Amino acid sequence: MNRTGKARTALVIGGGIAGPVAAMALRRAGIEAAVYEAYDSTADGAGGGMTIAPNGQNALDAIGAGDLLRAIGTPVTAMGLRSWTGKHLARFAPPSRLPSLQFVWRADLYRAIYDEAERRSVPIHHGTRLTGTTDLDSGVTAHFADGTQASADVLIGADGIRSTVRSLIDPAAPQPHYAGLVCFGARMHRSGLPSTDGVMYMCFGKRAFFGYQVFDDSSAVWFVNLPHVRPMTVAEAQAIGAEEWKRTLRTAFADDRTPALDMISRTDPRRLLITGPMENMPKVPTWTRGRMTVIGDAAHAASSSSGQGASIAIESAVELARCLRDLPYDQAFSTYEQLRRPRVERIIRLGARTNSKKSAGPVGRVLRDLVMPAATKLINPERMAWQFDHRIDWTAKAAPLT
Numbered sequence: 001m002n003r004t005g006k007a008r009t010a011l012v013i014g015g016g017i018a019g020p021v022a023a024m025a026l027r028r029a030g031i032e033a034a035v036y037e038a039y040d041s042t043a044d045g046a047g048g049g050m051t052i053a054p055n056g057q058n059a060l061d062a063i064g065a066g067d068l069l070r071a072i073g074t075p076v077t078a079m080g081l082r083s084w085t086g087k088h089l090a091r092f093a094p095p096s097r098l099p100s101l102q103f104v105w106r107a108d109l110y111r112a113i114y115d116e117a118e119r120r121s122v123p124i125h126h127g128t129r130l131t132g133t134t135d136l137d138s139g140v141t142a143h144f145a146d147g148t149q150a151s152a153d154v155l156i157g158a159d160g161i162r163s164t165v166r167s168l169i170d171p172a173a174p175q176p177h178y179a180g181l182v183c184f185g186a187r188m189h190r191s192g193l194p195s196t197d198g199v200m201y202m203c204f205g206k207r208a209f210f211g212y213q214v215f216d217d218s219s220a221v222w223f224v225n226l227p228h229v230r231p232m233t234v235a236e237a238q239a240i241g242a243e244e245w246k247r248t249l250r251t252a253f254a255d256d257r258t259p260a261l262d263m264i265s266r267t268d269p270r271r272l273l274i275t276g277p278m279e280n281m282p283k284v285p286t287w288t289r290g291r292m293t294v295i296g297d298a299a300h301a302a303s304s305s306s307g308q309g310a311s312i313a314i315e316s317a318v319e320l321a322r323c324l325r326d327l328p329y330d331q332a333f334s335t336y337e338q339l340r341r342p343r344v345e346r347i348i349r350l351g352a353r354t355n356s357k358k359s360a361g362p363v364g365r366v367l368r369d370l371v372m373p374a375a376t377k378l379i380n381p382e383r384m385a386w387q388f389d390h391r392i393d394w395t396a397k398a399a400p401l402t
Contacts, residue, residue: 005328006324006326006329006332007153007154007324007332008031009031009139009154010031010034010152010153010156010324011033011152011154011156012034012158013157013158013165014037014038014159015037015039015114016158016160016296017109017296017310017313017314018295018310018314019317020035020114020122021060021318022295023122024063024117025063025317025318025322027120027121029321029325031321031324034124035117035123035124036125036128036142036144037125037127038128040126041126042110042126047275048185048223048273048275050106050304050310051076051101051104051200051307052069052073052101052102052109053094053311054098054101055387055388055389055390055391056310056311056312056315057070057311059311059314059315059319060318062391062394063318063394065113068112069104069112071112072104072105072109074104074215075100075101075198076100076198076199076200076213077093077197077198077199078093078200079092079199080199080202082201082202082203082204083203083204084256084257086257089204092384094385094389098385098389103213127146128144128145128148128150130143130159131164132168133165133168135290139151139153139291140155140290140291140292154293154324155291155293157169157292157294157295158317160296161279161281161297161298161301162176163297165292165294165298166284166299168289169286169289170285170286173286174284176279176281176301178231178277179277179279181226181228182232182277183223183224183225184223184274184275185221186222186263186264186267188266189219190219191214191263191266193214193263195214195215195216196212196213201258203256203260205260207227207255208226208227208249209224209225210223210253210260212260212263222260222264224260226249226252228277231277232277233276237277238276240274242269242272245272245274246264246265246272250265278304279303280303280348281297281300281301281348284299284300288333293337295317297309299316299344300340300345300347300348302351306351312347315340315390316336316340316344319336319339319340322392323335323336324336326397327398327400331400335399335401339401343390350387
């Protein structure tokens with residue numbers, strides 16, 4: 001390990017999506033990196049669907065991994081907004097000069113990234129739950145629950161919204177914020193509905209929010225954000241059971257003139273995904289201490305309403321690797337945070353505003369449905385391009401910001 005200067009080795013805590021991407025980027029930067037995952041086995045088959053925005057695709061392209069996403073993704077050409085009455089409210093899409101969003105099942109993306117990391121000789125150690133660290137001038141050592149330990153020049157926390165690394169960096173770090181919504185979804189192999197021709201529809205229901213897309217082969221995805229005052233854990237939500245939740249969801253959408261009721265009713269309870277509370281992180285004041293830093297949801301967890309959670313996690317993984325390639329670790333951490341914090345916190349705020357529309361009361365719902373069509377006609381798509389048209393120039397040398 002180096003006492004000063006650039007990092008040559010790194011420990012990445014967390015084997016989801018951001019962790020292996022970070023390790024691949026670090027190895028591309030000439031830094032030996034290994035991933036340490038708390039769970040004993042891989043997460044094959046877990047999770048629902050997500051979209052990877054053009055900016056997330058660009059970040060993967062920066063490390064030569066964009067094709068693995070395009071091989072498994074389905075283009076989302078636009079987002080269509082509808083009211084509970086079926087009324088068209090708005091339609092959004094990234095500027096035409098940018099690639100379409102890609103819809104992907106999380107399990108497929110996880111497996112593709114995992115396989116690519118292995119192909120690039122990234123070690124991934126399972127059953128290594130982090131319990132503490134020793135951070136010295138000469139390097140940092142991670143201590144795991146099984147009694148083993150590992151040491152490197154730097155340690156990167158990619159361990160999610162309830163990050164252990166974040167709490168070790170700052171014991172007073174804030175906890176995740178409950179957005180007042182519980183989330184569900186399903187994958188339908190035969191929906192019986194016509195293709196939506198690349199459009200993912202977002203329906204502001206009378207009592208809950210419903211999103212769906214039907215693909216060309218009649219398979220489909222749907223998801224629900226159900227207002228729920230009392231916070232509950234994933235385990236608590238799952239304990240209620242799929243049959244009971246299906247009854248609740250059918251009641252929530254009984255009055256809506258959208259495909260929600262039909263798609264939910266026809267979903268096999270065994271295929272219902274109960275993903276639990278929608279959460280985001282309030283501003284995390286401290287990303288770095290000594291030789292440790294955080295990326296992804298550990299640093300900037302945007303709610304799923306932003307549509308950017310995975311994309312900005314991938315961005316941060318790649319940007320951090322570029323900074324560590326070119327700068328001593330302390331300057332690299334500082335530069336990485338200065339580059340990333342304003343952007344990710346702006347996206348988090350945007351997602352929070354979207355959440356408030358999903359849980360609008362009767363009066364707010366009427367006002368939203370009246371105002372939104374007129375307001376969106378005044379929006380120039382280029383004004384929203386800042387989210388999507390973000391590129392990391394891997395070939396550019398990172399330099400401290402003044």
